Amino acid sequence: MPERLAQRLAAPLVDRLAIVGIGLIGSSIARAVRQRGLARHIAIADHDPAAADTARRLGLGDAVGTDAAAAARAADVVILCVPVGACGAVAAAIASALKPGAIVSDVGSVKASVVTQVAPHLPLGVHFVPAHPVAGTENSGPEAGFAGLFLNRWCILTPPEGANPEAVAALRALWEGMGANVEVMTAEHHDLVLAITSHLPHLIAYNIVGTAADLETVTRSEVIKFSAGGFRDFTRIAASDPTMWRDVFLHNKDAVLEMIGRFNEDLAALARAIRWSDGDALFELFTRTRAIRRGIIDLGQETAEPDFGRRHAEAEPE
Numbered sequence: 001m002p003e004r005l006a007q008r009l010a011a012p013l014v015d016r017l018a019i020v021g022i023g024l025i026g027s028s029i030a031r032a033v034r035q036r037g038l039a040r041h042i043a044i045a046d047h048d049p050a051a052a053d054t055a056r057r058l059g060l061g062d063a064v065g066t067d068a069a070a071a072a073r074a075a076d077v078v079i080l081c082v083p084v085g086a087c088g089a090v091a092a093a094i095a096s097a098l099k100p101g102a103i104v105s106d107v108g109s110v111k112a113s114v115v116t117q118v119a120p121h122l123p124l125g126v127h128f129v130p131a132h133p134v135a136g137t138e139n140s141g142p143e144a145g146f147a148g149l150f151l152n153r154w155c156i157l158t159p160p161e162g163a164n165p166e167a168v169a170a171l172r173a174l175w176e177g178m179g180a181n182v183e184v185m186t187a188e189h190h191d192l193v194l195a196i197t198s199h200l201p202h203l204i205a206y207n208i209v210g211t212a213a214d215l216e217t218v219t220r221s222e223v224i225k226f227s228a229g230g231f232r233d234f235t236r237i238a239a240s241d242p243t244m245w246r247d248v249f250l251h252n253k254d255a256v257l258e259m260i261g262r263f264n265e266d267l268a269a270l271a272r273a274i275r276w277s278d279g280d281a282l283f284e285l286f287t288r289t290r291a292i293r294r295g296i297i298d299l300g301q302e303t304a305e306p307d308f309g310r311r312h313a314e315a316e317p318e
């Protein structure tokens with residue numbers, strides 16, 4: 001192999017990467033990038049001094065602090081890994097530090113709102129490529145991350161119209177480098193799809209665990225005592241970070257409200273089937289949903305066993 005080509009193949013994809021927000025997702029990116037040699041230098045900033053201290057102790061970056069602009073200065077790629085509602089403020093804070101040609105991205109679970117918040121702050125010549133890795137857990141903070149989080153998971157890019165193709169390709173390469181499968185769509189489409197596949201399930205989990213907790217005063221501790229399988233799975237989801245999920249619902253209002261409407265209609269139909277002993281309707285729905293679950297397993301995106309916790313424990317060693 002010619003020497004120059006060999007050097008290029010061995011070189012990291014990104015020279016200087018900056019990560020703002022070193023929680024579950026930010027620290028997983030730092031670990032994956034480190035493990036796979038995807039960046040030469042990683043600068044980390046988190047406004048919480050305790051999170052920054054933990055990141056430093058864990059050796060997640062080459063430079064760790066609390067100043068987002070300092071981390072973003074001279075960076076080739078800056079990834080905002082903060083709650084959706086904080087993206088605008090962080091973009092404003094780093095804007096003047098960004099170098100021409102830098103790529104700014106994020107990992108927010110909602111996309112249209114992030115575009116509206118971030119884009120107005122970015123100077124001309126800086127490329128904005130929003131992203132959402134569809135992978136996570138109910139845990140948060142720098143210690144919760146792990147390098148294998150994105151392995152064989154989707155990462156959705158939502159570049160605005162007219163986005164620089166080279167910047168989009170560079171971000172795609174970075175996510176593929178971390179083991180993710182990349183898909184591109186509009187921010188609006190993303191928000192509609194995720195409202196049903198991720199946001200509504202979380203809302204249902206928060207609601208059912210809240211209802212059960214309220215009932216606990218009636219049934220004493222029986223709700224917790226006898227909670228097995230189904231309910232226990234809901235409690236995992238309902239343990240997810242309150243700040244993150246408050247922001248998701250407030251920033252994807254329209255799509256979530258649309259899905260709640262659809263959900264309520266279908267729930268009313270189920271209640272009717274139960275009231276009128278319409279066993280066929282129940283059986284038909286449960287047969288359809290079982291096929292959907294089996295289809296997901298066949299696609300290799302899930303195991304047949306309940307896998308909570310194990311999936312994380314089995315992640316690549318660091």
Ligand SMILES: NC(=O)c1ccc[n+]([C@@H]2O[C@H](COP(=O)([O-])OP(=O)(O)OC[C@H]3O[C@@H](n4cnc5c(N)ncnc54)[C@H](O)[C@@H]3O)[C@@H](O)[C@H]2O)c1
Nearest residue numbers: 021023024025047048081082083084108109136137140141
């Ligand atoms: N948790 C998941 O499963 C998951 C999955 C995919 C995407 N996301 C998205 O990733 C983002 C981060 O989520 P997470 O789970 O890593 O949260 P997290 O709570 O683990 O970490 C967020 C970090 O951001 C820091 N932060 C908050 N505001 C800041 C600011 N203004 N400046 C600097 N740092 C700030 C916090 O101190 C914290 O350390 C969110 O936008 C979320 O929607 C989360």
Ligand SMILES: O=C(O)C(=O)C[C@]1(C(=O)O)C=C[C@@H](O)C=C1
Nearest residue numbers: 109133134135136137138197198
């Ligand atoms: O596995 C979990 O704990 C998750 O909730 C991860 C999950 C999801 O809903 O799939 C949560 C929010 C993110 O934006 C992406 C992934």
